[in-house]
Amino acid sequence: MNASSPTAPIIVKAPDSSSKINIAHEINRYETPLADAVINLSHELSNSFHALPITGGSSLEGSLLKNKYDEIFGMQMLRSEMTITGTYFDSFFFGNKVISEAENLAAKLYGADGTLFVTTGTTVSNQIAIDALCERNMRVLLDKSCHQSMHFALRQHGAVVDHLLPIWRCEKSGKNIWSLNDLLTLILNAQHAGAPYELIVLNAHSYDGMVYDLPQIIAYLLQNGAATRTFLIDEAWGAANYFQKDLKSLTAMRARFLFKDHPQLKIVATQSAHKSLSCLRQASMIHYCGDTELGARLKLSRFKFHTTSPSYPILASLDLARAQMQEEGEALLIRASTLSTYFCQEIKNLWHMTDNLINETMPPANPFVYAHSDPTKVSINVDDLGISAYDVKDKLFLNHGIYVNRITDTSLLFNFHIGITAGATENLLRALQDIGLASEQWPSFANSENFIISYPPGVPIIVPGDAITPEIQKYIRKMKRSGAHVFYA
Template sequence: MFADKYKTPIADALLALREKTKHSFHALPVFNGNSIVNSELNEKYKSIYGDRFLGCELTTTGKLFDSFFFSSSVIRESEDMAARLFGADGTLYVTTGTTTSNQIAATALYQHQGPVLIDKSCHQSIHFIFDTLGAPLDYVRSEFHCEKSERSAWNIDSLLQSVASMEQSGRSYEVIVLTAQSYEGVIYNVPKILSLLLKSGIRTRKFLIDEAWGAANYFNPDLKEITAMNIGHLMNEYPDLEVICTQSSHKSLSTLRQASMIHFRGPEALRERLNIAKFRIHSTSPSYPILGSLDMARAQMEGEGEQCVANALQLAEYFKEQLKNNIEWSCYHLCSMPDMGDMNAFVKQDPCKVSIDINGLGMPAAEVQAYLFNEHGVYVNRITKNSILLNFHIGIQPPAVSAILAGLAALQRQQVSQSVQKIISDRFIIPYPPGVPLVVPGEQMTDEIFKKMEEIKKTGIAILTI
């Protein structure tokens, strides 16, 4: 059973091919570094890619490996294992990014000339492909907003009103496209929303779910039940239902960049349409290193997924506790979800997406971003005018948390020393041992005190904030 969990048919086949293939008269001159042996750039190539990576840049196909588009061997075996893991009827691997996955999914679903309803917050590629397909488009727009974090969500009442109006006109949406999770960490309860739509009496049976950021949610016990493929009960009740979700695997799993998965629930005819769309749209030169990473990431999540996600959650909670309860980070505040009224029953906040209000620093978020990277080697991508967003994915380890905490603390000390504003402590700050307060409530926090706290920490003595 242990071996089955970590079975990697694609990766194993690539390793075997790498050892067996000595010379290739097909393509990829860079295979095994052959084309750069005498190049001045040889060492630079190797410093970036290494010898082993270039050995997996193969073009072998057919019976010697498998067909990427009409798989029947190791690729199909791995895709079927992924489908079982994510609770899907089938899975397709994509090596050219989720933009391609969205194009494949939309093409497979949209067969006629009916209107399409799209969540405006979906990825741009979804908007572009339906526009290219000539679909008449309507949009569901965000109505709830958090000014600081820029978290937003649409209203379930507006969604229901849109589909009801279309039905009353004598038509129905051919496809409805929804976002499962936003970049900022707003997670929609997809099964509950689909159930509500279907029970309202709509005739729509085709749904595309943009689940780019949601792959890891399948391994979180508190979030798995609201993922896009957790709709077995709906498939039983509505056998003509077709639901496709697309995932940017590299955003939350251990894959290479541009690795993507398409999962679907529906009849075998849907698989056929997806295969045809993939053949028409995907590059005919798939990346074998990316393909191998999809296979291995799937195996990792099958064997270790729940523990990986639990570790990430633990680190995120530790970080939030430090920020809330320690005077060293008193300038920062956690941004909570905006109140959404009745919509609260249909959304959750991703506990691994931590939005931080930095307004107390008195400096632009772009400068905070630059400081953290240039001075502490910490990269933060998402910023707003008054906040930064941290994504505690499964690749975040304790040293990374220590680094971001140290960077934020150092930045606060720097700003305090340059500011005429006074920070007054509302707590006791006590090094223990010996248990003598360094700061008492009502005392001003000076740069000297912050430096003293840093020196005490380096000795291993605990600093209690009470």
């Protein structure tokens, strides 16, 4: 296979922000009350006679392990790993100073009535939300593709759960979609049977980039007679969508326009901030739209389930990431989409394959108008390359230090999140070019001079003189992947 040479690195420019700068606005732009308080405290604190000996690396003085701590955490980070509560900082559970200020800024940015920070991951955010919304024996409709945390929490709370199942699955990429008609039918049937769902739990955004139009879905359900008024939406993968021009209108908090006609609505969304924003791992947010009682219930549930030792570095990262998205989010998401589009074009050139290379994001003649695909999640099909997706994954990591997570037998998923730069995209293209060049090369349609025999069973696939058609090539690769030995004799 003859791949084209790497192109010059692309530069994706953030939109020009130099014109008409309002100085006062500029100063306030990157307002980060919580992160500032953590920085100040880390300077003020010399010794703590409370707990957390690791603060500032104190307990490591003289230890031979100090260098390793430094390598992994950095002494600077250990300065913000501290525990100071109350008047000098804020109360995590019942804050009224910098933590609640930072949460209010996040709520404003996300268009929520309130936001709760969580430093133990969205697994716990989901447990908190279920605890706040669900009572024993409550009838709940759960999207089966939801994360395990929803399933376990509902079971633990004694909910009576029905499942919404997917209707379409793309065999190559593994993506699936559920049907809005199925959802409505389940809801109406339950109502007719006298056992309506009091809570509906949906996954808004799959890892592989299936994004549901939550405002339109909820509006459709309400218009068509659904009596449910409480919705819990897992937006674990969608915190950055609020800044992506094509996806922001699909996000859960955008459904707030429905409150005018449906004031009893309660919409809660959980987000793994660390999955798509510049946050430390386990940084999570719970946003809600609804009355103050809903906010109070969520806070009480957080008090019950959250660790009583929230992480200050994680809290600070939530505040900083919110400020970053507020000011730079749109530019970052433009860059992500531009790079993923560029990648799709270039990989087709590199591998000389235009058909079947980028997996379809939707079924043909897409009937699922309420489901969209995230342009920053690219699934490529390596079936025609003569190498399995597992091998490509291994080669990317072992030879090039590039990690991908999601693969199927034939496909790999590349997530162009906001940390992917033009340089990283070029590195990926170069690595894929190497892998493509190293993969088996077939003279298309040439007549074979040899036997090609697969063992078992030991029967020739090709005898001398036969044409090696693309179908035969594909068959041979399939045999190899299935573990057969293919001999050329």
